[in-house]
Amino acid sequence: xxxxxxxxxxxxxxxxxxxxxxxxxxxxxxxxxxxxxxxxxxxxxxxxxxxxxxxxxxxxxxxxxxxxxxxxxxxxxxxxxxxxxxxxxxxxxxxxxxxxxxxxxxxxxxxxxxxxxxxxxxxxxxxxxxxxxxxxxxxxxxxxxxxxxxxxxxxxxxxxxxxxxxxxxxxxxxxxxxxxxxxxxxxxxxxxxxxxxxxxxxxxxxxxxxxxxxxxxxxx
Amino acid sequence: xxxxxxxxxxxxxxxxxxxxxxxxxxxxxxxxxxxxxxxxxxxxxxxxxxxxxxxxxxxxxxxxxxxxxxxxxxxxxxxxxxxxxxxxxxxxxxxxxxxxxxxxxxxxxxxxxxxxxxxxxxxxxxxxxxxxxxxxxxxxxxxxxxxxxxxxxxxxxxxxxxxxxxxxxxxxxxxxxxxxxxxxxxxxxxxxxxxxxxxxxxxxxxxxxxxxxxxxxxxx
DNA sequence: GACAGATTGTCAGGCTGATGTCAGCTTGGT
DNA sequence: ACCAAGCTGACATCAGCCTGACAATCTGTC
Numbered sequence: 152x153x154x155x156x157x158x159x160x161x162x163x164x165x166x167x168x169x170x171x172x173x174x175x176x177x178x179x180x181x182x183x184x185x186x187x188x189x190x191x192x193x194x195x196x197x198x199x200x201x202x203x204x205x206x207x208x209x210x211x212x213x214x215x216x217x218x219x220x221x222x223x224x225x226x227x228x229x230x231x232x233x234x235x236x237x238x239x240x241x242x243x244x245x246x247x248x249x250x251x252x253x254x255x256x257x258x259x260x261x262x263x264x265x266x267x268x269x270x271x272x273x274x275x276x277x278x279x280x281x282x283x284x285x286x287x288x289x290x291x292x293x294x295x296x297x298x299x300x301x302x303x304x305x306x307x308x309x310x311x312x313x314x315x316x317x318x319x320x321x322x323x324x325x326x327x328x329x330x331x332x333x334x335x336x337x338x339x340x341x342x343x344x345x346x347x348x349x350x351x352x353x354x355x356x357x358x359x360x361x362x363x364x365x366x367x368x369x370x371x
Numbered sequence: 372x373x374x375x376x377x378x379x380x381x382x383x384x385x386x387x388x389x390x391x392x393x394x395x396x397x398x399x400x401x402x403x404x405x406x407x408x409x410x411x412x413x414x415x416x417x418x419x420x421x422x423x424x425x426x427x428x429x430x431x432x433x434x435x436x437x438x439x440x441x442x443x444x445x446x447x448x449x450x451x452x453x454x455x456x457x458x459x460x461x462x463x464x465x466x467x468x469x470x471x472x473x474x475x476x477x478x479x480x481x482x483x484x485x486x487x488x489x490x491x492x493x494x495x496x497x498x499x500x501x502x503x504x505x506x507x508x509x510x511x512x513x514x515x516x517x518x519x520x521x522x523x524x525x526x527x528x529x530x531x532x533x534x535x536x537x538x539x540x541x542x543x544x545x546x547x548x549x550x551x552x553x554x555x556x557x558x559x560x561x562x563x564x565x566x567x568x569x570x571x572x573x574x575x576x577x578x579x580x581x582x583x584x585x586x587x588x589x590x591x
Numbered sequence: 592g593a594c595a596g597a598t599t600g601t602c603a604g605g606c607t608g609a610t611g612t613c614a615g616c617t618t619g620g621t
Numbered sequence: 622a623c624c625a626a627g628c629t630g631a632c633a634t635c636a637g638c639c640t641g642a643c644a645a646t647c648t649g650t651c
Contacts, residue, residue: 522597522598522599523598523599524598524599525598556600557600557601559600559601559602560599560600560601563599563600563601564599564600567598567599581607581608581609582609
């Protein structure tokens with residue numbers, strides 16, 4: 152689960168990225184529109200959080216540019232309080248949702264989850280697969296209804312699996328989704344993480360497909 | 372527990388906000404309808420106290436505007452004595468209760484508590500979770516039935532926990548709920564507060580989830 | 592208004608759990 | 622049998638958290 156945060160205010164950028172990371176997301180940051188414009192793999196992101204009040208080149212231009220290039224990534228815009236015009240133009244330019252500054256993190260998180268639910272065409276807040284259920288909003292997961300005691304990274308990994316139960320997920324994909332660009336990590340980190348998660352949800356729950364990746368088993 | 376106070380009279384605003392803060396509420400203040408209209412997260416407030424006698428743009432308009440936008444926050448209006456018309460129109464426009472100036476603080480407090488009891492759809496005045504019980508109206512809390520000796524901030528924190536027992540509450544959320552916007556506080560203040568509360572209700576009652584927040588345990 | 596006591600933020604230092612890394616082992620495929 | 626890929630126990634590191642001590646502030650009382 153990676154998001155790109157485009158925000159010029161260093162302090163806000165720091166705070167938001169820390170909290171987003173805190174709920175298990177991998178966060179890439181861009182400090183201005185120019186940097187963001189040619190960001191690699193924007194369309195691979197789970198979402199983009201875009202501040203419209205950027206100094207250089209309007210955030211709106213960036214937004215329009217992306218959409219013109221066919222980039223369909225969910226975009227959530229930030230606007231200053233009372234900037235109704237920005238909001239309306241932003242939504243017209245192809246933003247998916249907006250949020251008013253000052254940002255309450257819980258609201259941001261809720262709107263991100265709403266975007267993903269919408270995007271994934273799911274209506275349920277709680278994702279389930281086999282014996283496992285994940286509640287992204289409450290940051291909890293259960294096995295056969297019993298609360299699991301997972302660390303942040305373990306939760307993020309399980310969340311990733313549950314979003315595509317039964318699908319093969321490559322190690323490299325896990326690396327990309329769980330770590331930001333500036334964190335260089337070994338594949339072995341993923342193996343260790345999988346190992347720890349297996350210890351908690353059962354060895355058989357996650358099947359290894361040599362050379363391909365992992366798969367969350369849906370049939371107990 | 373945050374409230375928004377919309378009041379143009381600086382003296383009354385000061386006095387009320389101080390007393391509200393005095394009973395452990397975080398108070399945000401707006402001096403006129405324009406400021407209040409686009410207040411961020413009005414709907415996250417526990418209540419709004421709205422003076423109908425505002426100079427710019429009528430308070431009634433503000434009220435109607437909010438309700439039209441689907442903002443369901445409990446609103447308590449202040450009116451000058453004898454302004455029956457205001458009262459009636461206010462309640463018709465979607466206010467939840469009114470109070471006549473000059474304001475007796477005890478009455479204000481009582482009406483706020485009544486609003487919350489109603490709003491929460493709870494019939495009980497007392498909220499309980501595990502061995503802990505909190506009575507917001509009486510500003511008291513008990514552990515296994517024995518009265519706890521809590522300071523205001525400790526009480527406010529416990530109240531916050533008890534309203535969502537078993538849920539994870541982030542440090543930042545505690546910061547937002549216990550302190551008004553203009554009070555910059557360190558996360559360590561929260562840690563210290565949690566530490567003090569734990570000393571009184573038991574170390575195990577509040578579980579730490581590293582990187583996520585705290586959780587009030589419901590099972591002893 | 593001055594004092595005592597309580598409250599609460601701040602600081603510093605210590606503790607702990609989460610997580611990456613390593614090394615040696617196991618497994619599966621050819 | 623061999624080798625590459627994956628697994629996992631052990632360990633190190635460090636961010637996040639705890640808490641005692643202190644200081645500043647608030648509260649109530651005389």
